[in-house]
Amino acid sequence: MTDLNMIEAIRMALSRALEEDPDVVLFGEDIGIDGGVFRATDGLIQRYGSARVRDTPLSETVIAGMAVGAATQGLKPVAEIQFMGFLYSAIDQLANHAARLRNRTRGRLSCPMVLRAPFGGGIGAPEHHSESMEAMLAHIPGLRVVVPSTPARAYGLLLAAIQDPDPVVFLEPKRLYRATSEPVVDDGAALPIGDAARLREGGDLTLVSWGAMLKETHAAAEALAGEGIEAEVIDLSSLKPIDRRTIRASVEKTGRCLIVHEAPLTAGLGAEIAADLAEHCLTSLLAPVRRVTGYDTVMPYLRLEDRYMPSVGRILRAAHDMMEFA
Amino acid sequence: MTDLNMIEAIRMALSRALEEDPDVVLFGEDIGIDGGVFRATDGLIQRYGSARVRDTPLSETVIAGMAVGAATQGLKPVAEIQFMGFLYSAIDQLANHAARLRNRTRGRLSCPMVLRAPFGGGIGAPEHHSESMEAMLAHIPGLRVVVPSTPARAYGLLLAAIQDPDPVVFLEPKRLYRATSEPVVDDGAALPIGDAARLREGGDLTLVSWGAMLKETHAAAEALAGEGIEAEVIDLSSLKPIDRRTIRASVEKTGRCLIVHEAPLTAGLGAEIAADLAEHCLTSLLAPVRRVTGYDTVMPYLRLEDRYMPSVGRILRAAHDMMEFA
């Protein structure tokens, strides 16, 4: 058991899947000899050959559509979109085909594909390289959307995504790729998709987040603990389906929910969580449900990027407001 | 002043815009001699010529992208996507370019384009012809998204969209195209974008909806009135930006909010409205915020389509639950 960062954990999961299942095929731009622009596939073409780890031309529509076609015929395509900002061209295939093939053929054909894409900001990348548009995907019936928050969870959730009989979009918070390391066992064990993870227990306030923003969320929880406010931290993990039960149970206990995400506020996925609570936990709520999110503007270029990303300060201010609400 | 149905009102607005502004150009598939598959542009090519009313090849990406390019150079493109199910290929241009060109050039270039698309179900169309994915668009910073609910509002809002200095997606509830007629004055008067319309006053319950679902929403309000429950009906009209003030003011009065839309529940736009209330109107709420929406499944083919569309019965059941909540 070694300490791995998230990119290494992802690579280990991909390697394991290639090893165990001859039907697993990887394709995408620069995933072969270059090993992917973030090195998620480093070494895999050498190990598994260029038939199973394939560089595509620069064609996102065909990357997604080819995954659909291949998945119907018994392959398990794990395709990569190099950055989420270039995933828009793949949405047609995701929404119109991948997500509905099983349904429209009444189970005759299915689409067990995975589409991986790094997402989110905070690494000072060029424009269009820092998008967080997960809410758009989470709205598409028939998809699953997963976001890991730690190396070990990335390993287990990616294996789960590959084993899933239906299409899964696997969004990788690139700010976390090399942020921290932790022990990851290469045991081939998948984590269940659809379950949120309670990362910290607390009775005063529920903080819900996913991916890279859990960093700021944890920091805020720490700071709050220093003030005697015990926050429960929930890693949503699966953005579709959402583990509504876990969130409701937590909020029924704490009476307060603050959702943190990097994507713009309006019609972001935080809205779905808040709406679910407004319907199902109204009488438990001791304070307004708050969202600390990216602003409803375009992710700025790098000089202002930090001013866009939700800060620990903003989370704390919202939390304090909520604690003081009466 | 004549009675017009919505498609006629849209045509009148398009004709007016072509008449008044030589920079207005229409393009899309089959909008020329065929007059559009719903006849929205019927007669316009004869009147304004094939340079200003143009049939495109079958290329949604270029329809959207060409609108962006043309808009930056002083044209006012009003482009049509034949059905919303084929708009996915245009999202890349909308999100990555149209919506951010003004911002990323710090105002040097702008993108005053309109993208029209019929949306929604209920007319027994083939698969992929009945989508309601407005929430995906409403999440994109820099866009405006508008949905009319009556012929007169369609006329005024479409003119507003064309006059708007920024990109507007104009979604036309096709179930309403020929559903009703009303007097529409061809006075060239634009309605403000961003304002919700209160279509009915009431003190017991706020019903928020948009587009075609206002039909069922109105019917439910009528039925409730028969029981002595006075519902306020709000036509959201502008899905981005959302007129949060009008909704909050209404809910502060009624204490109850029920949102009705045809799109799938999860991460639908109803979530944003409910979330806004959970944050800003918590203490006014006398009952959980409810959403009656399309299910989180693929719009079925026509035989089951009616079973998918939110029914008056479902709205009433939710409203009754809310009134009885204690």
Next chain:
Amino acid sequence: MAEPLVFLNAAGACVRDLPDFARDGQTLKALYAAMVRTRRFDAKAVALQRTGRLGTYASSIGQEAISVGVASAMRAEDVFLPSFREHGGQLWRGVTLEELFLYWGGDERGNDFGGPRQDFPVCIPVASQYPHAAGVALAMQQKGSGGVAVAIGGDGSTSKGDFYEALNIVGIWQLPAVFVINNNAWAISVPRSQQSQAQKLSDKAIGTGLPGEQIDGNDVIAVRAATERALERARAGEGGTLIECLSYRLGDHTTADDASRYRDEEEVSPHWKEEPLIRLRAHLVEAHGWGKKDEEALLRACAEEVDAAAETYLATEPEPARAMFDHLYADLPPDIAAQAEEARDD
């Protein structure tokens, strides 16, 4: 510019040595019967739609040779990825008339073919089937199955980026895929000339390094011969082919369309002389003793079979509301399962 490949001209005369399969009367009669059956299905479907008993329908009248010719060249283990106007090919492959009626009648069970289990259902978003075909071909290449993916789309479909991206990757990866263009001269109201300035749509192969061929799509023999060659190349590991079949849309785009708004009867009528049934019948009469009785028997058999299938379709109860959810996921997430309950009770 090379002339489009043709064996039987519009008058039914052989203008070129027939390929082997086309010297066999049985084979030709089977092709003829398949086209007649398709046309009968078309007529019935339009009639049902006109009387409110079917959804919007896209007739293939006049273009039967394309998908019948293509499908007849395929093997069972190949995979067919049709657009919405290729009923003939689906029927040849074993999709039943009932299934087609169900599909066009708005019932998803119509896609649950008893027959070619790996074939794709009709593709409505134009051109999006081509990337699928590339993926299917990738699976075949990877698994060494010897199969070939065969996609058909219209002239309009060649304007979409999907078509081009897919053709390009078929070229690079030498995938066993054949893309067939049903060039029926119209994409709803947009004529071929407004779809591209390419001299031939088959020229679109050049930019991807693939062979492209333009053929007479009203000659089922030419269609089958060209497809067979392309399939052989693909099976031999030599990669993909683009085949453009020239035909003409004799009818409206769909039952929701009124073609008289945008094209003159004068343009249409000469094409009636070129449609695929006349010429093959003439050849059958001349070369294979096809007689009036044969013709009548065939028409009668098709009519009976189609009518019976329509009756079965009409007698099929719609699914319960719950069916909207039954195949959404292999395992329905709990919150959606709750919605399924609500739908059942609504």
Next chain:
Amino acid sequence: MAEPLVFLNAAGACVRDLPDFARDGQTLKALYAAMVRTRRFDAKAVALQRTGRLGTYASSIGQEAISVGVASAMRAEDVFLPSFREHGGQLWRGVTLEELFLYWGGDERGNDFGGPRQDFPVCIPVASQYPHAAGVALAMQQKGSGGVAVAIGGDGSTSKGDFYEALNIVGIWQLPAVFVINNNAWAISVPRSQQSQAQKLSDKAIGTGLPGEQIDGNDVIAVRAATERALERARAGEGGTLIECLSYRLGDHTTADDASRYRDEEEVSPHWKEEPLIRLRAHLVEAHGWGKKDEEALLRACAEEVDAAAETYLATEPEPARAMFDHLYADLPPDIAAQAEEARDD
């Protein structure tokens, strides 16, 4: 297969009669100076990035002739739509060094060119500039402005559907647009051979009915001559052109890339002999009395100018947080205005 158009070969010898503009020493010196200036900017930008004072940067080293040649053929009223590797063309058009530094330094003000006000900023989503160019050309056609839209993209960009859809409509509508491919043989780690099986990328024009031409993109004279011809055609109402410029990416893809992972030095080194500056300098020396002093003076002037611009850039304060919102809409909706306040105070 026709040889790519070239006037000056790698050794700087004229292999063909020079076009008029290239007989003029002043013109050639201006082109040379522009390329040297671009290369100096490139070097400085890479240095700044390596020391943490610039964002990820895409060097154009070795490919200066393409965008300088293209831009030098354009008029002020034409519109340039560059990808991210066409600094030379932007500079020629009047974008300032400070603006380029600002852009690559992560400051949107770098796109607010004082100079070519209608030019597009750098396009990052590969190939999405081609549809824009079609739209710009549509506006020019419609307004009869006499302008032409000129887009540049890489070899990789030709695999995207956007490229193809845009080229196709340029063909149909005879739009005044020129698409230039900077074929530098690589798209990050993917070599040209894995991008398409087309013999030449310029062959991609055939499927859209447009003329396509492959030229030596290291010969600025060939680039300018081919672009001038294409612009004339466009201005004469004869429609669009595709020009493929053959060059080579001597450097890494960007500062975030390490090309040694996927290509050997042996492949790269011969290309250093073909790069565009050497050959033009040789020609200037031979035909226009360019001397060591001229060269030194030019290098010095470029260095000083670039260094000064870098200083100005580095001294430019970032915008306040509120700037994120200032140009989002012409009129900021009220709820977003509230967010702007929050951002200011955060």
